[in-house]
Amino acid sequence: MKIIKTVLIVLALAVAAILALAATKPDTFSVQRSANIKAPPEKISGVLSDFRAWEAWSPWEKIDPKMKRTHSGELKGKGAKYAWVGNSEVGEGSMTLTEAEPTRVALNLDFVKPFEGHNKVVFTLAPKGEATEVVWNMSGPSPYITKVIQVFCDMDGMIGKQFESGLANLKAVTEKP
Numbered sequence: 001m002k003i004i005k006t007v008l009i010v011l012a013l014a015v016a017a018i019l020a021l022a023a024t025k026p027d028t029f030s031v032q033r034s035a036n037i038k039a040p041p042e043k044i045s046g047v048l049s050d051f052r053a054w055e056a057w058s059p060w061e062k063i064d065p066k067m068k069r070t071h072s073g074e075l076k077g078k079g080a081k082y083a084w085v086g087n088s089e090v091g092e093g094s095m096t097l098t099e100a101e102p103t104r105v106a107l108n109l110d111f112v113k114p115f116e117g118h119n120k121v122v123f124t125l126a127p128k129g130e131a132t133e134v135v136w137n138m139s140g141p142s143p144y145i146t147k148v149i150q151v152f153c154d155m156d157g158m159i160g161k162q163f164e165s166g167l168a169n170l171k172a173v174t175e176k177p
Contacts, residue, residue, distance in 0.1 A: 021151050025150050025151070028140065029140060033163035035167035036128060044170070045100065045102045048170075049080070051080055059162040059169065060086075066087075077097060081094060081095070093113070095108065104123065106123070122135075123137075138159070
């Protein structure tokens with residue numbers, strides 16, 4: 001009986017420590033990656049501002065090729081909307097383009113599953129000689145459940161590799177003549 005009581009106390013202390021550590025995590029997160037692409041900003045922006053073109057480069061499209069996709073609003077550019085329902089790895093959500101310029105493409109990214117989330121995504125495109133530096137940034141609030149998850153792994157670690165893969169795919173797509 002004493003062993004069970006000791007184990008329960010240790011478990012309670014561990015849970016309390018995790019919850020206390022989670023409370024110290026920031027209220028927002030930001031993940032960013034960049035790549036140099038040998039294509040003009042207008043060409044890259046054209047691909048980014050057309051959700052129908054995302055199937056060719058987005059890493060999440062390859063994780064669940066059978067996901068259900070819905071396009072609405074504008075065909076491309078500001079006001080274009082894209083929604084998806086996929087497997088447990090890609091979840092369910094939607095994106096709405098809020099800005100589509102040659103040097104900046106921005107969108108609202110709203111998740112329904114596996115967790116509700118409302119994030120901002122910005123692609124910044126800056127000419128650098130014969131290339132364009134593309135910076136992909138996603139930021140948003142960190143609700144308490146996200147902070148608990150971040151005790152074990154941070155957002156950068158969870159999605160940074162997908163950003164790198166997506167930028168490599170975007171490079172391959174937009175550097176084609």
